[in-house]
Amino acid sequence: MKLHYAPGACSMGIHVILEEIGKPYELSSVALKDGAQHKPEFKAVNPKAKVPALDLGNGGRALTEWPAIALYLGAANPEANLLPKDPAAQARALEAIDYVTGTIHPNAFTRQFRPGNFSVREEDHPQVIAQAQENADKFFDLLEKNWTGDTWVLPEGYSVADAALFFVEFWQARRVGKPLPPKLDRHLKAMLERPAVKRVLEQEGLAA
Missing domain, CATH: 1.20.1050.10 (Glutathione S-transferase Yfyf (Class Pi); Chain A, domain 2)
Structure with missing residues (x-):
């Protein structure tokens, strides 16, 4: 997995979840102040031009939107106990x-x-x-x-x-x-x- 993030942005919360899970992942920093989110390279990852975006490493498009990413990570890693089962x-x-x-x-x-x-x-x-x-x-x-x-x-x-x-x-x-x-x-x-x-x-x- 690869997390596209910006230091101190809301993506920090997804970064925390990835660290709590403890499985290998990569980081790709997006310089929001420089407008990197609007450049073709990043818009190919997330056409919405914002972070976080999570490349699942399966060849498909990146997963976007904070709640969706958090739900996926919690559900896909039940052993981490980050998403209630009830x-x-x-x-x-x-x-x-x-x-x-x-x-x-x-x-x-x-x-x-x-x-x-x-x-x-x-x-x-x-x-x-x-x-x-x-x-x-x-x-x-x-x-x-x-x-x-x-x-x-x-x-x-x-x-x-x-x-x-x-x-x-x-x-x-x-x-x-x-x-x-x-x-x-x-x-x-x-x-x-x-x-x-x-x-x-x-x-x-x-x-x-």
């Missing part, structure tokens, strides 16, 4: 992943990091960023108030959902520099202690 718990894992990737990521962080995607008028960018920061606080507060697990997202234990939550927590705490609510802060600290996460941060040049 259908209801599985659905809860996907519910958490969808909220992170479909709501928190675009509305709280893409708006902050790329305000030009949301307004062509540069004078509007501070307002776009301010709204995104308000969104982030609102979304994280909602997760805090509805937390059902102990250390991990699910009561059943560590799962692919934790790798999803990790990358937005990391952005809020390390990239934006804003504190997380107590339960989410505890979750981030627990993630940062996992050997797989430490390896990912080292490999992506993000280790403190």
